[in-house]
Amino acid sequence: MSLDGFPPFISAQLHYLINHFPDKIKVEQVLSGGKTYTGGLDRFTLLIPYCLDYIKWDIIYNAEFPLAPPDIIFGTEDEDFHPLHMTGRVGEGDLKFRNILSDWNYKDPTRLLALIQELRDRYMAYQKKRVGEVDDDRLTFEISTICSREGIEMQISSGAEKPEEVKFAVPLMDMNINKMVHGCPWRHPQKIYLQVIYPVGKKYASTPSAPRLKLMSTTELRALFTIEDVKLPSWLDGMCMAEYLPHLEESLQKQVLEAVSLIDIRRHFIEALAPLLGRPLEADPKGNISCFLWILRFPGALPYFNSVS
DSSP states (O other): OOOTTSOHHHHHHHHHHHHHSSSOOEEEEEEOOOSSOOSOOOEEEEEEEETTEEEEEEEEOOTTOTTSOOEEEOOGGGTTOOGGGSSSSOOHHHHHHHHHHHTOOTTOTTHHHHHHHHHHHHHHHHHHHHHHTSOOHHHHHHHHHHTTSTTOEEEEEEETTEEEEEEEEEEEOSOOHHHHSTTOOOSSOOOEEEEEEEEOOOTTOSSOOOOEEEEEEOGGGGGTOOGGGOOOOOOOTTOOHHHHHHHHHHHHHHHHHHHHHHHHHHHHHHHHHHHHHOSOSOBOTTOOBOHHHHHHHOTTHHHHHHHHO
């Protein structure tokens, strides 16, 4: 996005945040807070990736008083999220957070990133605490069996027109997909997740409802691997995530490795044809070559291509 219109110190912090946040972060609703101040834009909404969705926080600087850290307004659904008062005593994490604010240096472009990362960590702890307080025996059991898995995020949601649900975002496969792809163009780590949504059970329900399951991936990975084509294993009665995930990961890993090997085969095929036909003029992100461009230049290549494709 263009950062034109922001004062230099806000522009520098926002640029650093966008380019160094671990996942893609979005900026919306850019505004100027002062009616008479003409020094530039100084407030905006951040869309921060969380649990395979986005949480929206309003970031409000005061361009006329750059020494002060920005105010942050959390979403209406998180009115109980108070990051400065999450524990009864001041611990190491609390001191770190307070120091970010009290030692705010508007000339340091890394400060906004540090603030957002610390707040997101606290938000994750807040959601985990809320989910742990849900009166549902199955959810309590699920959490106890998967809490050791790294990177799991969870969130509770409810509303006037929908029942209470708990959503899990479970990262799958401990493998670095970026390093597996030759000449990888991706800036962010590519990952595959299983979204698991549990309806909060009622005490009088005789049989718990099966969770809703959906495979999701980072956007760029779809150029390599079509996640929508993966058929999920069946969820059997009485099954839990700790039983389900190993079978899913084993099947998924085979399919990812196959997709990567196909790209390598295409690449070697192109390299082998280059001395005869020249370099290709186009290639799509999956490595599928626009061979018609070759064929237009070398009509005799069509029978050869058909014999090896």
